[in-house]
Amino acid sequence: MGACDALRVAGQAGARPVGVPVRVHAAYVEARQALRADAPVVAIRVLQWLLSHLAETRGASPDLTLSGKVAALSDAGIISRTLRPDLLEKARSATSGAEDAWALMTVAEHALARAYLRPGGA
DSSP states (O other): OOHHHHHHHHHHHTOOOTTSOHHHHHHHHHHHHHHHTTOHHHHHHHHHHHHHHHHHHTTOOTTSOHHHHHHHHHHTTSSOTTSOHHHHHHHHTOOSOHHHHHHHHHHHHHHHIIIIISTTOO
């Protein structure tokens, strides 16, 4: 099972994987619950906070846009440069739709897994 899968399984069970901060895990679980409740706007808001928080804890300026923070996470190796550009673009421009929210969730799961669950992460 890959790191993204481990994060997803733990989130579905409500368990917090070792090494993932409580606040980060709580936001992840909140976003998953919002997606399951068909509340993509809520999920997008939480996931945007989550990615922003992750970027800022790694030195990105709080004044950057979400797109700038995602770029900073890519520069730091937290978001792989091999992640599909169309998926990243959809996540960066997420506003209200379910498809946007799921794209943002995919990017967030990827970033969280690389930041906290891979050897040498966070």
